[in-house]
Amino acid sequence: MKQLVSPQTAVTVAIDKPLNNAHVPGGGTFKTFGFVTPTGATMSAWITDGGNTYNGTATNPPPHSPSYDWGFQFTGIPTGHAVSLTVQGVSGSDTGSQTISITCDA
Numbered sequence: 001m002k003q004l005v006s007p008q009t010a011v012t013v014a015i016d017k018p019l020n021n022a023h024v025p026g027g028g029t030f031k032t033f034g035f036v037t038p039t040g041a042t043m044s045a046w047i048t049d050g051g052n053t054y055n056g057t058a059t060n061p062p063p064h065s066p067s068y069d070w071g072f073q074f075t076g077i078p079t080g081h082a083v084s085l086t087v088q089g090v091s092g093s094d095t096g097s098q099t100i101s102i103t104c105d106a
Contacts, residue, residue, distance in 0.1 A: 011089040011096030012037045016068065018085075020100040028077040028104045032085060033061045033068040036096075041089035045072040048084040079106040 056072030
């Protein structure tokens, strides 16, 4: 008897805002938005600044075409130098992420 095997579904995350290497206004408070495939993935986001990690809080994305799949808000992020923003999606046993560099302006 032939056994059916479900294909692995890769998780693909795309950060749309802010852009890589962007200077983000707001004095260390900002929001990030983007897309994920599959759309049902469980999302998380964090900032890494040297040895410090700042977790994002899920927020509803604004109207956009096409519609954003996720949104996160950050507060208290250090300003004046580059930090790493990572957004990760998990669907079943599959994980995908994107990391960009941003600088929060004072």
